[in-house]
Amino acid sequence: MTRELLKGNYAVVKGAILAGCRLYFGYPITPASEIAEAASNYLPLIGGTFIQAESEVAAINMLYGAVSGGIRAMTASSSPGISLKQEGISYAAGAELPIVVVDVVRGGPGLGNIAPEQSDYNQIVKGGGHGNYKNIVLAPNSAQEMCDLTRDAFDLAFKYRNPTFILTDGFIGQMMEPVSYAEPKMEFPREDWAVYGDRESKRNLISSIYLDPDELEAHNVKLQKKYEHAQEKEVRYENYHLDDAKFVVIAYGIVSRMVRSAIDQLRKEGLKVGMLRPITLFPFPKKEIKEMANHGTAFLVTEMSNGQLLEDVRLAAEFKVPVYFYNRMGGNVPGSEELIEQIKIRYQQS
Amino acid sequence: MIKTEWTKSKAFYDEYFRNPNPDKKSTHYCPGCGHGNVHKFMAEALEDFGVIDQSIIISPVGCSVFAYYYFDTGNIQAAHGRAAAVATGIKRAHPHSIVISYQGDGDLAAIGTAELIHTANRGENITVIFINNAIYGMTGGQMAPTTLLGQKTTTSPRGRDAANEGSPIRVCELLNTLDAPVYLERVSIHDVKSRAKARMAVRKAIKNQIDGKGYSMVEVLSPCPSGWKMDPVDSLKWIEEEMMKVFPLGVLRDRSNEIQPRKIEKHYPTREEIKEQLGLNELKDKLYPQTQQQQYKNPAIKAAGFGGQGILLLGIGLAQAGMMEGYNVSWIPSYGPEMRGGTANCHVHISDKIVGSPVVSYPSILVAMNRPSLEKFEKDVIPGGVIIYDSSLIDVKPSRNDVEIMEIPATKMADELGNTRIANMVILGALVGYTAILNKNTLIDTLPYIITRQRLIEINKKAVENGFDFGANKALKGCPQN
Ligand SMILES: Cc1ncc(C[n+]2csc(CCOP(=O)(O)OP(=O)(O)O)c2C)c(N)n1
Numbered sequence: 001m002t003r004e005l006l007k008g009n010y011a012v013v014k015g016a017i018l019a020g021c022r023l024y025f026g027y028p029i030t031p032a033s034e035i036a037e038a039a040s041n042y043l044p045l046i047g048g049t050f051i052q053a054e055s056e057v058a059a060i061n062m063l064y065g066a067v068s069g070g071i072r073a074m075t076a077s078s079s080p081g082i083s084l085k086q087e088g089i090s091y092a093a094g095a096e097l098p099i100v101v102v103d104v105v106r107g108g109p110g111l112g113n114i115a116p117e118q119s120d121y122n123q124i125v126k127g128g129g130h131g132n133y134k135n136i137v138l139a140p141n142s143a144q145e146m147c148d149l150t151r152d153a154f155d156l157a158f159k160y161r162n163p164t165f166i167l168t169d170g171f172i173g174q175m176m177e178p179v180s181y182a183e184p185k186m187e188f189p190r191e192d193w194a195v196y197g198d199r200e201s202k203r204n205l206i207s208s209i210y211l212d213p214d215e216l217e218a219h220n221v222k223l224q225k226k227y228e229h230a231q232e233k234e235v236r237y238e239n240y241h242l243d244d245a246k247f248v249v250i251a252y253g254i255v256s257r258m259v260r261s262a263i264d265q266l267r268k269e270g271l272k273v274g275m276l277r278p279i280t281l282f283p284f285p286k287k288e289i290k291e292m293a294n295h296g297t298a299f300l301v302t303e304m305s306n307g308q309l310l311e312d313v314r315l316a317a318e319f320k321v322p323v324y325f326y327n328r329m330g331g332n333v334p335g336s337e338e339l340i341e342q343i344k345i346r347y348q349q350s
Numbered sequence: 351m352i353k354t355e356w357t358k359s360k361a362f363y364d365e366y367f368r369n370p371n372p373d374k375k376s377t378h379y380c381p382g383c384g385h386g387n388v389h390k391f392m393a394e395a396l397e398d399f400g401v402i403d404q405s406i407i408i409s410p411v412g413c414s415v416f417a418y419y420y421f422d423t424g425n426i427q428a429a430h431g432r433a434a435a436v437a438t439g440i441k442r443a444h445p446h447s448i449v450i451s452y453q454g455d456g457d458l459a460a461i462g463t464a465e466l467i468h469t470a471n472r473g474e475n476i477t478v479i480f481i482n483n484a485i486y487g488m489t490g491g492q493m494a495p496t497t498l499l500g501q502k503t504t505t506s507p508r509g510r511d512a513a514n515e516g517s518p519i520r521v522c523e524l525l526n527t528l529d530a531p532v533y534l535e536r537v538s539i540h541d542v543k544s545r546a547k548a549r550m551a552v553r554k555a556i557k558n559q560i561d562g563k564g565y566s567m568v569e570v571l572s573p574c575p576s577g578w579k580m581d582p583v584d585s586l587k588w589i590e591e592e593m594m595k596v597f598p599l600g601v602l603r604d605r606s607n608e609i610q611p612r613k614i615e616k617h618y619p620t621r622e623e624i625k626e627q628l629g630l631n632e633l634k635d636k637l638y639p640q641t642q643q644q645q646y647k648n649p650a651i652k653a654a655g656f657g658g659q660g661i662l663l664l665g666i667g668l669a670q671a672g673m674m675e676g677y678n679v680s681w682i683p684s685y686g687p688e689m690r691g692g693t694a695n696c697h698v699h700i701s702d703k704i705v706g707s708p709v710v711s712y713p714s715i716l717v718a719m720n721r722p723s724l725e726k727f728e729k730d731v732i733p734g735g736v737i738i739y740d741s742s743l744i745d746v747k748p749s750r751n752d753v754e755i756m757e758i759p760a761t762k763m764a765d766e767l768g769n770t771r772i773a774n775m776v777i778l779g780a781l782v783g784y785t786a787i788l789n790k791n792t793l794i795d796t797l798p799y800i801i802t803r804q805r806l807i808e809i810n811k812k813a814v815e816n817g818f819d820f821g822a823n824k825a826l827k828g829c830p831q832n
């Protein structure tokens with residue numbers, strides 16, 4: 001297999017281009033700037049366009065405009081920049097535009113710091129902007145997945161006509177790992193909803209306005225149906241030693257890598273621990289968690305935020321089993337050593 | 351009085367089917383409103399130039415939020431203030447289309463100021479139609495950035511006061527300080543003559559775009575009888591007597607004739623081109639043999655030193671070579687608390703198993719290129735592990751007696767080769783020579799991937815080789831276990 005040693009942030013851009021992304025609108029912010037830098041390097045070489053916008057607000061609205069044209073385009077930013085984009089993301093959700101956005105999460109709130117956190121979970125997974133909408137959210141945990149899930153994000157976005165996110169962090173963005181590539185996608189069917197600047201498409205309207213309450217309600221119901229459909233069809237998760245696990249750790253993104261190491265060690269010591277790693281955060285693997293809870297499996301949720309993932313696990317487990325919690329914040333990444341300790345304590349309690 | 355019923359251009363729908371109002375022939379604008387007139391100028395121009403089908407109109411947030419009720423063109427409705435950004439996006443996606451960003455003064459000159467200026471400054475090949483009615487019409491007559499001094503609005507009930515609210519913004523003048531715009535004109539629609547001029551200005555602004563000439567904006571002084579709480583006739587008078595004093599009409603800039611048209615040909619890359627440009631063709635399929643010995647198998651390596659010593663590159667070299675031998679590898683630069691304290695470090699795994707945590711808290715191999723690094727990380731090395739340190743820079747000896755220790759005068763050896771900065775490569779070679787976690791040939795073949803300047807590859811190769819021989823020799827003799 002042909003592999004390239006590549007930083008996660010660069011893998012995003014290569015994955016995007018292979019998926020057919022041709023326009024990128026960005027605004028510098030650490031630790032996401034490398035994505036813009038790579039896009040500014042590669043896109044013009046293949047007839048694409050890179051624009052450094054005047055703000056994240058402008059960038060997301062440029063994206064809104066470009067994707068209205070039925071083509072594949074993206075933006076990336078980090079937490080404070082994503083906060084600024086939220087109005088535009090809500091508009092895209094309302095207008096059902098398949099925008100792809102990468103959030104390389106950093107420490108917050110406020111200016112916080114530039115170290116990795118997972119504290120944007122709520123603002124991405126729960127919608128974040130105004131209105132009854134959801135983003136499809138993919139959470140890579142390796143450079144390879146940064147590439148592959150970005151590619152998948154475009155397909156999902158267009159399949160569901162819905163904003164789709166890569167939720168990652170500065171750690172994965174900076175990490176170098178071997179990446180292998182799929183063939184470039186070359187065929188892009190014409191979208192019947194898009195505005196191409198031609199006669200066939202001119203009756204199309206990209207808009208999120210529904211003045212009439214009944215119409216807006218119907219639109220919202222339609223959106224909810226779409227989310228339900230995605231919940232049924234698109235859940236992805238990694239099963240790591242779940243089959244005989246007496247105790248299950250739930251973690252996503254970079255934390256899942258530390259958990260994996262911890263579990264390898266604990267298994268050597270004879271503890272029957274497994275990990276469920278959500279790869280899609282919305283749709284969330286609710287059913288799987290509920291089933292395990294029904295069998296009495298206790299959970300430990302570990303995240304680099306203040307219990308945002310925890311809430312979803314608790315809801316899915318319907319409070320039937322203990323859901324323990326261990327987190328770090330501020331840019332501290334839990335080491336596998338401290339996780340081993342935490343898991344042992346909880347394992348014995350459960 | 352301005353007529354609100356139109357002789358229909360083909361750029362308008364016959365019936366405004368999107369308008370929820372049962373009357374599908376009239377617009378939603380108030381009697382005497384200027385928006386309808388300007389719509390008409392646009393529609394006429396699009397029809398005359400034969401570009402209706404390729405046109406895309408951006409409806410803003412403001413009274414013209416429903417501009418899409420009327421124009422039989424592609425339509426996109428934008429968030430408040432963002433029409434210019436949305437226009438940029440769609441124009442870049444479909445450069446052949448004719449894109450009109452239609453905006454009110456609140457939308458364009460308050461909330462959308464940044465987008466206004468930067469779109470103009472990039473010289474986007476679009477047309478901006480700016481309706482200056484000195485008020486926020488849609489939200490019920492609040493103060494706009496263009497509201498006149500002394501003008502009463504619902505949020506300046508005692509009249510706009512420069513001391514508190516600042517003075518009206520002259521958008522054309524503002525944009526006229528930028529290099530890129532091609533055409534900027536302020537017009538009015540208060541009488542027949544001014545309307546004729548306004549009509550021509552709108553035409554020119556659209557024609558410029560069709561000709562690929564760049565950014566054109568027309569500012570239209572436009573009546574808002576409802577917001578101004580005047581009747582339509584008084585509104586027209588007010589434009590002439592009050593607004594025009596503050597917003598003088600005229601062409602502020604017209605370079606339409608000087609500009610060379612830009613024709614943007616869209617390029618659709620082939621599969622091969624994409625792979626070529628992404629560098630995917632350079633990836634070698636050749637797999638190098640694996641010969642890791644049990645003793646140092648699946649190493650967890652931490653390399654540390656001063657910033658500038660090439661520590662990160664040393665780690666990348668290990669990861670790259672490991673990958674070429676088909677191992678799973680990971681590399682991360684120093685993170686979190688490690689970023690403090692004046693050391694630059696990186697963590698590398700080379701493993702025949704899937705790499706879990708990429709962090710190396712307890713290295714099996716530690717490379718220390720300065721004293722703080724040695725002192726900081728020595729204690730973390732696992733028993734039976736290896737410490738490799740640059741003895742030309744570190745004047746203390748490690749105190750551990752349960753690890754193998756290889757001291758190497760790497761910086762001195764690099765100096766002898768004529769370049770202090772390749773001490774990292776000397777150590778890289780020595781590490782591999784000593785532990786045999788990788789093959790020498792793999793390491794040498796790694797260099798072109800990690801050294802960007804081709805002319806430096808030869809000297810780096812020498813450094814790796816000298817280091818390798820040093821390390822291999824030490825391995826033969828055995829290192830002292832303190
Ligand atoms: C983010 C946001 N802030 C505020 C509003 C409310 N709003 C709607 S229209 C408008 C002002 C429109 O005024 P202008 O652009 O002058 O257009 P006009 O109605 O006068 O044609 C405002 C503030 C909004 N829709 N969105």
Ligand code: SF4
Nearest residue numbers: 379380383413487574
């Ligand atoms: S409020 Fe003013 S701008 Fe809006 S439609 Fe009425 S007259 Fe026109």
